[in-house]
Amino acid sequence: MVKTRKLLENIFFRHIPLLIxxxxxxxxxxxxxxxxxxxxxxxxxxxVQLLPNPATFENYQFVWSKTGFSRYFFNTIxxxxxxxxxxxxxxxxVAYGLSRFRFKGKRSFMMIFLATQLIPYNMLIxxxxxxxxxMGIIGSLTSLIIxxxxxxxPFNAVLMKSFVDGIPIEMExxxxxxxxxxxxxxxxxxxPILAPGLVAIGSFAFLSSWNEYIFPVMFINNKDNFVVSVxxxxxxxxxxxxxxxxAAGSIIALSVPILIFAYIQKFLVQGLSAGAVKG
Amino acid sequence: xxxxxxxxxxxxxLKKCIPYIFLMPAVILIAVFLFYPMGSVFYYSLFKxxxxxxxxxxxxxxxxxxxxxxxxxxxxxxLWVTVKWVFGTVSVQLIIGLLISNVLNQRMRFRGFFRAAxxxxxxxxxxxxSMLWSLIYNEHMGLLxxxxxxxxxxxxxxxxxxxxxxxxxxxxxxxxWRGFPFFVIILLASLQNIPESIYESCRVDGAGRxxxxxxxxLPHLKQTIIFGTILRGVWEFNNIDVIYAxxxxxxxxxxxxxxxxxINQGIKANxxxxxxxxxxxxxxxxMILIYFYMKIMRYSEEGM
Numbered sequence: 001m002v003k004t005r006k007l008l009e010n011i012f013f014r015h016i017p018l019l020i021x022x023x024x025x026x027x028x029x030x031x032x033x034x035x036x037x038x039x040x041x042x043x044x045x046x047x048v049q050l051l052p053n054p055a056t057f058e059n060y061q062f063v064w065s066k067t068g069f070s071r072y073f074f075n076t077i078x079x080x081x082x083x084x085x086x087x088x089x090x091x092x093x094v095a096y097g098l099s100r101f102r103f104k105g106k107r108s109f110m111m112i113f114l115a116t117q118l119i120p121y122n123m124l125i126x127x128x129x130x131x132x133x134x135m136g137i138i139g140s141l142t143s144l145i146i147x148x149x150x151x152x153x154p155f156n157a158v159l160m161k162s163f164v165d166g167i168p169i170e171m172e173x174x175x176x177x178x179x180x181x182x183x184x185x186x187x188x189x190x191x192p193i194l195a196p197g198l199v200a201i202g203s204f205a206f207l208s209s210w211n212e213y214i215f216p217v218m219f220i221n222n223k224d225n226f227v228v229s230v231x232x233x234x235x236x237x238x239x240x241x242x243x244x245x246x247a248a249g250s251i252i253a254l255s256v257p258i259l260i261f262a263y264i265q266k267f268l269v270q271g272l273s274a275g276a277v278k279g
Numbered sequence: 280x281x282x283x284x285x286x287x288x289x290x291x292x293l294k295k296c297i298p299y300i301f302l303m304p305a306v307i308l309i310a311v312f313l314f315y316p317m318g319s320v321f322y323y324s325l326f327k328x329x330x331x332x333x334x335x336x337x338x339x340x341x342x343x344x345x346x347x348x349x350x351x352x353x354x355x356x357x358l359w360v361t362v363k364w365v366f367g368t369v370s371v372q373l374i375i376g377l378l379i380s381n382v383l384n385q386r387m388r389f390r391g392f393f394r395a396a397x398x399x400x401x402x403x404x405x406x407x408x409s410m411l412w413s414l415i416y417n418e419h420m421g422l423l424x425x426x427x428x429x430x431x432x433x434x435x436x437x438x439x440x441x442x443x444x445x446x447x448x449x450x451x452x453x454x455x456w457r458g459f460p461f462f463v464i465i466l467l468a469s470l471q472n473i474p475e476s477i478y479e480s481c482r483v484d485g486a487g488r489x490x491x492x493x494x495x496x497l498p499h500l501k502q503t504i505i506f507g508t509i510l511r512g513v514w515e516f517n518n519i520d521v522i523y524a525x526x527x528x529x530x531x532x533x534x535x536x537x538x539x540x541x542i543n544q545g546i547k548a549n550x551x552x553x554x555x556x557x558x559x560x561x562x563x564x565x566m567i568l569i570y571f572y573m574k575i576m577r578y579s580e581e582g583m
Contacts, residue, residue, distance in 0.1 A: 013488060017382050021375075021397055024456065028411035031422045035414055048425040090305045097301030109302060116313060117510065120517045120565060122538050123558040126545045127316030127323070150312040153305055182297070211404030213520045218546055229406040233524060243420065250410040254403065261402035265395045269468045 036247035059248035072231035080209035083148035087205035095160035116154040148209040163197030200267040228253045324559045328552035343556030361536040367451045376462025384470045401460035405520020412453035469503040
């Protein structure tokens with residue numbers, strides 16, 4: 001009696017919800033993979049095949065070498081990498097300053113950083129467009145790096161602060177008593193302990209930059225400077241809709257975030273909530 | 280107390296500067312590329328500034344605002360679409376998030392895997408989400424039509440993203456796919472702070488799963504739910520990736536949210552002044568809503 005009740009509870013409160021979630025999450029990814037491995041002539045064939053038969057790599061080869069996708073891919077890595085680096089450097093400075101000192105205006109700084117989370121950042125597109133035009137860098141990868149660094153810095157700085165807060169200040173005090181100055185303390189004590197946090201925040205920033213879409217689609221006109229998200233959208237805009245290469249391109253573009261995600265997912269539960277909720 | 284000599288005093292003063300030096304680079308960056316452009320939006324909102332009609336450009340006072348509020352029918356239409364969009368996406372994401380985070384908080388085999396798998400769409404961009412779901416919704420080779428046809432539920436394939444009846448639901452589902460992991464993540468973090476002993480004493484007292492959920496879990500999650508919905512609400516309000524990529528706001532402006540309308544006016548129609556005024560109105564509405572939401576939530580807390 002108790003056992004059946006327990007079993008029923010498990011089925012209703014655990015197995016069924018999990019099963020539905022897994023189907024919901026993986027269905028779109030599964031379908032894109034199926035299409036990416038189908039021959040072009042099989043994609044439209046009725047009845048629709050649920051598995052590619054026979055499977056082919058031609059869509060991947062086509063999208064990578066014939067559409068400029070490889071260039072977009074490396075552009076995106078460059079932009080995301082440099083933005084992530086800049087975010088990490090600025091965020092460490094901010095986090096250390098906020099975590100280790102008491103000073104006038106500290107509360108206001110925190111408030112400003114948190115308030116930026118509520119800015120409707122689409123409103124920045126037009127003025128930034130004009131600023132970059134005046135600076136002569138509109139349409140360049142630099143304009144993207146500046147934008148990403150600025151937009152992603154506040155959240156990541158607050159997140160970084162929670163990592164720095166976790167390092168006991170006594171260690172630094174002990175080192176200072178032993179004659180280290182502030183710079184030595186930062187480079188020899190704080191940064192090594194902070195390493196996992198640096199990587200996690202770098203990954204967050206990289207992922208956010210990699211996924212950004214509206215800024216590049218508005219700022220970049222020149223095909224040489226396309227990033228992956230814009231390149232994919234451009235593929236849709238072509239006259240002939242090529243579902244196979246489109247699906248293959250999506251899977252390639254998806255692979256990088258998933259690799260990063262595999263690393264940072266263990267930080268997610270503590271990280272996102274520390275930055276987003278507790279503030 | 281002790282008297283400070285000048286040497287020490289100087290050192291003390293220098294020390295006071297240190298934290299500001301740490302913050303300086305970030306503050307400069309944010310001031311120049313975030314706050315200055317924001318301010319300039321307010322400035323432009325008072326001008327007629329249209330690259331397509333330069334002869335008419337100039338100071339226009341509150342004219343843009345008056346035009347929007349009195350003449351622009353599309354503005355009110357997009358306002359309603361925005362309400363549906365934000366409410367539809369955030370409420371469902373929150374409900375799924377509540378359910379799944381509670382499931383994933385239980386002890387079970389392969390919990391690590393199930394958690395990671397559930398979080399996965401969080402890492403996927405709006406544009407990729409659009410691609411993946413477009414392939415599902417496709418009229419001719421989409422998975423959804425294939426399944427429904429095989430089950431005999433429909434006789435003929437449906438064009439999910441171009442039919443007036445289904446387009447809105449279609450993009451909302453795609454956005455929910457990408458957004459619900461956010462709630463799972465923050466709620467799970469909050470759930471882990473509830474001591475196991477409370478649940479045990481509930482079990483001893485004979486409380487069922489549902490009453491435990493409503494009397495223990497939900498009140499504990501309240502703060503997280505409030506902040507989560509605000510953050511997500513603002514985020515969905517602003518976010519147009521999926522709309523832009525799947526429908527572009529169409530058909531017949533059925534999926535044009537305020538943010539989408541703003542972009543269309545500013546970039547596509549080159550109507551900067553008008554778009555800036557729209558932005559000011561949009562941000563004002565957003566701030567007022569957040570204020571009232573927090574006030575109501577706080578009020579109900581005091582009432583408890």
